Amino acid sequence: MSVSLTLCATTRLAQTLRGEVPAGQRVWLTRQALTLGQWLAGLAEEAQLSGVAELPAVLDPFAERLLWEKVIAGALTEAAPLFDIQGMAASAAEAQALCRVWKLHPGAAQLSDEARLFLGWQADFDKRCRASGWVDAAGLHRQLIALIEAGHFALPDSVVFAGFDRFTPLESDLMAALSGRGVQVEVVSPAFHAASRKSVLACADLDAECAAVVAWARQRLADDPAARLGIVAPDLAGVRDRLEFLLDDTLHPALIRPDAAEQPRCFNFSLGRALADLPLIRSALELLALGGSRAKVEQSRLSALLLAGGWSAAEAEADGRARLDAAMRRDLPYFTTLSAVLRLAERLAAAAPPLCPHSVAALAALLETMDGAPRKLPPGRWAAVFRAALGAAGWPGDRPLSSHEFQARRAFGEVFDGFGRFDALLGPLNLAEAVRRLSQLCRQRLFQPETRGQPAIQVLGVLESAGLHFDGLWVMGLNDDLWPPPPRPNPLLPAELLRAAGASHASAEVELDFARRVHERLSQAAPEVRFSHACADGNRVLRPSPLLNGLPASTEPVSAIVTVARQFAEQSAGAIELVDDAAAPPVAAGEKVSGGSWLLRAQAICPAWAYFQFRLGGEAMDEPVEGLDPAARGTLVHEALEALWSELRSSEALAALSDSGRQQAIGEAVAKALQNFELDRRITLPARFRELEAARLHKLLDLWLTVEDKRGLPFEVIACEQPAEVEIEGIKVKMVVDRIDRLADGRQVIIDYKTGAGIDTRNWAEQRITEPQLPIYAALVNDEVAAVVFAKVLLDKPAFAGVADEKDILPGVHGVGDDKQKIFDPAEFPDWVAVVTHWRERLHAVASEVKAGVASVTFADEKGLQYCEVLPLLRLPERRRLLAAAAEQVAGAEAGSGAIVH
Numbered sequence: 001m002s003v004s005l006t007l008c009a010t011t012r013l014a015q016t017l018r019g020e021v022p023a024g025q026r027v028w029l030t031r032q033a034l035t036l037g038q039w040l041a042g043l044a045e046e047a048q049l050s051g052v053a054e055l056p057a058v059l060d061p062f063a064e065r066l067l068w069e070k071v072i073a074g075a076l077t078e079a080a081p082l083f084d085i086q087g088m089a090a091s092a093a094e095a096q097a098l099c100r101v102w103k104l105h106p107g108a109a110q111l112s113d114e115a116r117l118f119l120g121w122q123a124d125f126d127k128r129c130r131a132s133g134w135v136d137a138a139g140l141h142r143q144l145i146a147l148i149e150a151g152h153f154a155l156p157d158s159v160v161f162a163g164f165d166r167f168t169p170l171e172s173d174l175m176a177a178l179s180g181r182g183v184q185v186e187v188v189s190p191a192f193h194a195a196s197r198k199s200v201l202a203c204a205d206l207d208a209e210c211a212a213v214v215a216w217a218r219q220r221l222a223d224d225p226a227a228r229l230g231i232v233a234p235d236l237a238g239v240r241d242r243l244e245f246l247l248d249d250t251l252h253p254a255l256i257r258p259d260a261a262e263q264p265r266c267f268n269f270s271l272g273r274a275l276a277d278l279p280l281i282r283s284a285l286e287l288l289a290l291g292g293s294r295a296k297v298e299q300s301r302l303s304a305l306l307l308a309g310g311w312s313a314a315e316a317e318a319d320g321r322a323r324l325d326a327a328m329r330r331d332l333p334y335f336t337t338l339s340a341v342l343r344l345a346e347r348l349a350a351a352a353p354p355l356c357p358h359s360v361a362a363l364a365a366l367l368e369t370m371d372g373a374p375r376k377l378p379p380g381r382w383a384a385v386f387r388a389a390l391g392a393a394g395w396p397g398d399r400p401l402s403s404h405e406f407q408a409r410r411a412f413g414e415v416f417d418g419f420g421r422f423d424a425l426l427g428p429l430n431l432a433e434a435v436r437r438l439s440q441l442c443r444q445r446l447f448q449p450e451t452r453g454q455p456a457i458q459v460l461g462v463l464e465s466a467g468l469h470f471d472g473l474w475v476m477g478l479n480d481d482l483w484p485p486p487p488r489p490n491p492l493l494p495a496e497l498l499r500a501a502g503a504s505h506a507s508a509e510v511e512l513d514f515a516r517r518v519h520e521r522l523s524q525a526a527p528e529v530r531f532s533h534a535c536a537d538g539n540r541v542l543r544p545s546p547l548l549n550g551l552p553a554s555t556e557p558v559s560a561i562v563t564v565a566r567q568f569a570e571q572s573a574g575a576i577e578l579v580d581d582a583a584a585p586p587v588a589a590g591e592k593v594s595g596g597s598w599l600l601r602a603q604a605i606c607p608a609w610a611y612f613q614f615r616l617g618g619e620a621m622d623e624p625v626e627g628l629d630p631a632a633r634g635t636l637v638h639e640a641l642e643a644l645w646s647e648l649r650s651s652e653a654l655a656a657l658s659d660s661g662r663q664q665a666i667g668e669a670v671a672k673a674l675q676n677f678e679l680d681r682r683i684t685l686p687a688r689f690r691e692l693e694a695a696r697l698h699k700l701l702d703l704w705l706t707v708e709d710k711r712g713l714p715f716e717v718i719a720c721e722q723p724a725e726v727e728i729e730g731i732k733v734k735m736v737v738d739r740i741d742r743l744a745d746g747r748q749v750i751i752d753y754k755t756g757a758g759i760d761t762r763n764w765a766e767q768r769i770t771e772p773q774l775p776i777y778a779a780l781v782n783d784e785v786a787a788v789v790f791a792k793v794l795l796d797k798p799a800f801a802g803v804a805d806e807k808d809i810l811p812g813v814h815g816v817g818d819d820k821q822k823i824f825d826p827a828e829f830p831d832w833v834a835v836v837t838h839w840r841e842r843l844h845a846v847a848s849e850v851k852a853g854v855a856s857v858t859f860a861d862e863k864g865l866q867y868c869e870v871l872p873l874l875r876l877p878e879r880r881r882l883l884a885a886a887a888e889q890v891a892g893a894e895a896g897s898g899a900i901v902h
Contacts, residue, residue: 005156006033009163012270012460013467014038017162019454032156036171037137040144043153047144052152055143056135061093062444064136066425068092071124075117092121093136095492100138101170102503106493118492132424141170148177158184163467165517168504198523199554201532202544206477209534210239213474214246215559216530217457220472221251221266229457230470232522233477234485236271236461243459244269246561253564262404262449267457270464272448275415276439278408280396283310285439287393288386291366292431296335299328299624306341312362312394320356324348327355329622333683338363358394365392376428379437380420386438387416404449415441462518465525473526478533483545484508484515519547530554582856584611587731593850596734597773603846603854604768605864611855612870620869627689632677634755637793638738640673640697641704641753642720645739650716654708662705663698670697704793707800710811715741715749726780729847735773738791747786749809750777754790759801761790764835765824769842770864774802779839786832789813805832 008014017033034042047053059067068089073080095118098104106115129135135143147153159178164171164187175185203209213231220227233239247267248255255263275281286305290297306325309315327348328341345360354360369389377385396409419438426437458468477483488505489498498506505511523529531551533544560566587593595602595614602610612618628636647665648654657665674694678684685693719740726733739751752774763770774788787809789802799812803823806815814821816832829835857874865871 003156004032004158004160005039006031006160006162007036007039008033009035009165009466010464011035011038012464013163016468033162036174037141040141043144043147044140046153047147053143053147055140056129056133058140059129059134059136061137062441063134063422063425064093064096065089066422067125067128067134068096068121070425071121071128075121075124091490091492092118092125095490096122096125096136097138098490098493098498098503100136100142101168102501103169104493104497104501104503106497110494110496112494114492115494138170141174145170145174145177148174149180151181155181155183158186160186160188162188165466165514165521169501197528198551199530199556200544200548200551201530201554201558203532203534205536205538206239206534207242209476209532210243210246211561212532212558213243213476214250215561216472216474217247217267218250218561219559221456224471225456227456227471228454230465230468230473230526231457231459232462232465232473232475233459234462234482235477236269236459239477240269240271240459246563247457247459249563250561253562253567256564262402264452264455266455267459268451268455270458270460272446274443275408275411275445275447276442278405278447279308280310280401280405280408281412281442283308284390284395284412285435285442287311287366287395288370288389288435288438289432290338291363291370291389291393292435294337294339296337299332299334299336302328302336302338302341306359309399310395310397311359311390312397313356313358314397315399317356317359320354321359324355324360326621329624331682332624334624334626338367342367362392362394368392370431373431376430377434378420378423378428379426379434380423382429382431382434382438383416383419386434407449408447411445411447412442415445462522465522468525470526472528472530473522474530474532475522476532478531478545478548480543480545483519483547484511487511515545515547582607582854582858584615584853584855586853587615587851593731597776599731599850600728600733600772600776600843600846601770602868603850604763604770604772606857606859606868606874607849607854608857608874609865609868609870610850611853612873613868615850618870618873628693630756634753636673636677636693636697637700637755638721638753639676640669640701641739641793643672643676644669644701645717645720648717651708651711651714654705662702666698666701666705669701670694673697700793700795703795703798704791707798707811712808712811714744718742718748724777724781726776728776728780729844729851731847731850733776733847735776737773737777743786743809746784747805748782748784749787749789749804750774750782750785751789751791753793755793757794757796759790759792761801761803761823764803764839765829767842768846768860769839772843772846775839776843779836779843785836787813803835 006014006017008017014033014035017031041058044055044058047055065086066089069085072083072088072092073085076083076085099106099122106119111119129139148155155178159175161167161171161175167175179185201209201212203212217229217231220229231243233243244267248265251266252263254260255265276285283305286301286308290301290305303325306321306328314321324341324345328336328344331344332340342360342364345355348355349357366389369385369392373382373385396405401409415438419441422437429437458470460468485505487508487510489495489507490505495506499510502510502513504514531548533548534542536542593599593615594617595610599610599614602613644665647669648657671694674685674690674697717739719737722737722740724735724737737750738753741749741751743749760771764775769775774790778785778788786806787802787804789800789804789810792799792801800810802810802813803821804810804813804815807813807818809815816824816829816835817826824835829838857876857879859865862876865874865876868874
């Protein structure tokens with residue numbers, strides 16, 4: 001019985017051929033189909049076991065790059081930190097493979113500086129390999145071909161090469177060696193469809209192109225459920241996520257539930273994901289990285305860890321972890337440590353029941369395990385430490401693993417098991433470097449969950465599609481910037497040498513030849529082949545690939561895809577009634593409504609904002625920032641001014657200060673403000689940062705006192721940060737007034753410090769007062785007020801802004817009735833009493849809205865919602881859509897009635 005072997009260009013083709021059922025046969029031998037690498041690896045094992053030859057140990061891709069890193073770092077010596085050693089190692093490994101596969105000899109060509117460097121590295125690489133008994137994969141293949149030529153190994157009677165678009169010199173040499181041993185060598189082409197129907201579709205953009213592809217696949221499967229379809233994209237990684245989402249949403253709408261995430265689909269992607277990108281593995285790597293580092297890291301990393309599953313009581317304590325995350329955002333600086341989070345959890349537990357005791361204990365155990373490890377260990381021993389640390393942290397969590405998660409955990413275990421094979425290459429590593437190398441390994445290992453059966457739709461890259469044929473094929477993404485691919489010659493080898501050999505990616509001519517071969521193959525891989533390209537990417541105009549020239553344009557209409565959202569909309573069109581629900585429950589007797597003046601401010605801007613935030617308690621999460629955010633800087637200014645005026649107390653004291661006394665008073669106020677700020681927030685500002693902030697505050701206060709010096713009327717500061725409370729329509733409003741000055745005649749000036757540039761006083765004359773704090777105090781708390789002003793404490797144009805009973809009370813502040821006063825119309829507001837009366841009426845009206853439960857999403861200007869913490873709850877996009885639909889209905893009605901619309 002003759003033995004035949006099929007050597008395939010891709011693993012997918014080999015799997016496909018092994019699974020084929022011969023027509024008309026009930027019993028058959030599985031076809032022996034392997035990739036060239038798989039078959040040669042088997043010969044290497046045979047040589048070792050049978051004693052045919054003493055072959056060196058093959059370096060896997062990661063080990064080879066590590067060796068190149070050592071070679072390059074050793075050659076660059078002190079300059080090594082200035083270079084991207086990992087990137088250079090990847091280029092060197094590629095150059096080595098090109099030399100082996102394409103039989104390149106750089107020394108025979110005119111060398112560039114880079115090529116001369118590579119030759120030196122290559123000599124050192126080969127020397128280290130010989131000393132340790134290693135060889136790169138392509139070098140092993142060359143040795144095995146030589147052994148075949150020498151008469152070793154039992155070979156099959158015939159070898160079929162399938163799916164190769166073109167042959168490299170290494171593959172040609174293998175074919176010659178096999179022929180020399182009497183093996184019948186055959187090259188087969190895929191089963192071409194000579195009568196293929198081909199067409200090209202131009203799509204508006206990539207989203208439209210993906211939608212067209214999915215609509216075609218859905219229609220083809222509806223017409224023939226047994227059809228085998230292919231979708232090929234040159235840039236599969238770039239389109240994968242949106243294409244996968246649309247396929248899932250359109251072809252499997254019933255599987256939208258989270259518990260159906262791993263149910264079998266009718267489509268399969270040839271491109272796996274990096275093991276490190278899987279949530280379960282990402283959590284493990286982050287636990288090791290954060291548990292093994294005492295350096296401060298961004299809060300966002302610790303937040304992601306707290307909110308992630310996959311360790312300790314992730315399910316049982318999810319709420320407690322979220323509350324700990326909120327406390328961390330509020331109480332810890334932007335850069336912090338895992339130890340600081342544990343101390344915060346202990347401090348919170350002292351005042352209330354623990355938020356997430358099991359999770360906190362797991363993190364403490366993780367830190368203890370990592371702290372107990374020696375400073376340096378080889379990778380194999382670090383693997384044992386990492387296993388113990390993850391066990392202490394409760395990884396992989398408190399819920400049963402799904403099938404895909406179980407497979408990912410198993411793959412991660414295999415990475416641990418193989419970590420020790422790098423002991424000789426890496427030597428003893430510190431903890432941080434060991435975690436980094438482990439993460440590298442996980443990023444380079446692609447993970448593809450096991451699938452059962454043959455999915456109806458295969459989504460492939462151009463290389464993975466080699467040798468396959470389908471009932472229908474769609475090739476997408478054929479723009480001229482992607483197809484043919486741009487050349488990328490290896491920078492470490494002479495360009496002339498690469499071009500002369502026709503090596504992969506060497507030149508535009510090589511890539512064009514490759515693209516033409518692939519394009520011709522794809523054109524005949526199915527009875528129906530569709531090509532497509534996008535016409536634009538945002539504002540960038542895109543052009544089709546020149547390889548599409550001469551193909552007919554598609555004339556078939558593109559049907560719309562039916563997503564889950566669209567199905568719901570169609571099914572519920574007559575069943576769902578749109579309700580304009582703008583009424584909240586009225587404020588009940590005894591109900592406490594928080595927010596103070598901010599409640600009335602939000603109600604005036606948008607009633608729904610006030611309801612969601614201050615009655616329902618909705619609020620945005622704190623966003624940690626590096627250094628101090630604008631609110632913290634404003635707080636420092638308030639505290640410094642409070643400290644300053646608590647000492648000065650009057651205009652006379654200010655005028656009596658000498659230049660040095662003024663500087664001393666400002667310095668003491670700034671120092672007190674910084675001290676109080678650090679005590680309140682339990683932080684210590686870095687010394688240099690504290691010094692810079694003190695200088696900023698000092699300059700700001702000095703400028704502001706210059707403004708205060710210009711006040712013509714003497715004053716006494718009678719209160720700083722004065723609390724006040726008033727009841728409006730049964731709603732208690734609490735507030736704090738920054739400063740109250742008393743003039744010589746007993747009248748008062750109310751001052752609110754502002755450190756931002758956007759200050760609006762015109763709203764005081766409108767029906768809805770959006771800056772209500774000062775009007776509340778003047779109209780409802782104290783009837784002795786003569787002026788209400790904002791103190792614009794800014795480095796650029798510091799000044800007072802507001803309104804007064806009469807002119808000259810404050811510099812730049814005009815009195816009611818003054819011709820220069822731009823806030824209040826004299827015809828409507830002839831005097832101060834009219835202004836105060838207006839404020840009282842409008843504040844009571846807005847408070848009445850709160851009490852009655854008015855909660856509509858209405859506002860005068862969307863810019864007023866800039867600082868709304870509950871903006872997502874206002875559903876502004878939906879509001880815009882409904883308004884647009886209403887406008888279309890009105891326009892349609894007017895057009896139907898013959899009305900002329902201007």
